[in-house]
Amino acid sequence: MRGLFFLTGLLFFALAQPIPNTPPPDLSPQVFEIAKTLRCPVCQGESAAESNAGIAVEMRRIIAEQLAQGKSEAEIRRFFVERYGDWILYEPPARGLTLWVWLSPLLGLGLLVYGLWRYQARIRAQAQRLAAEVPEEEIARLEAELKRSANGD
Structure with missing residues (x-):
């Protein structure tokens, strides 16, 4: 009986392993490459590519739409910076207040x-x-x- 509980626990542990971070089939890998450079606005320490928060899912959808419109990565990043500020970038440019953070x-x-x-x-x-x-x-x-x-x- 004890062995059964142990094997059941091992089975649950094996099933609880995280799913590899692969992009869903409906989004291109380029969407996730761009999303990795952007912060999730509601999560702490997660990029928009890693987060499952609703706003991060929406950000990935916007990135996919803009890529379909032919926009470049720089244009897409600029779009998010205009809405959220330099904070949204994982590596903000070294100017103004962020220059002090870097220095x-x-x-x-x-x-x-x-x-x-x-x-x-x-x-x-x-x-x-x-x-x-x-x-x-x-x-x-x-x-x-x-x-x-x-x-x-």
Whole structure:
């Protein structure tokens, strides 16, 4: 009986595997290639090609219609940008606000490097100041002690 439940569970697991992401026969693969470059407006982190939301299905239908009208990929993308803004593109152009989004990691890295350099300079200056405060007699005594311990005394 236990084995039957196990085999039934394996069968359900095998049937629950995702269906390969192949385009339906009524839409050309080019529709999905264009839809991959566009965001689904209602889904988080999914392209219009991956999503099954109603608006994504409608976007794919519009793409297919525009391809049938002879429009290019750039014209179709421009159509969606006019309606949704640059946000709809998975790789928005680097201009205006999106330029700051693209450059902010570099700016952050530069600030981090500058902060580490300043920290190291301050530590180095503090170490030199402390080393200058050690009397010459103390340094001579420590050097003599090191020589004695090196000789095995």
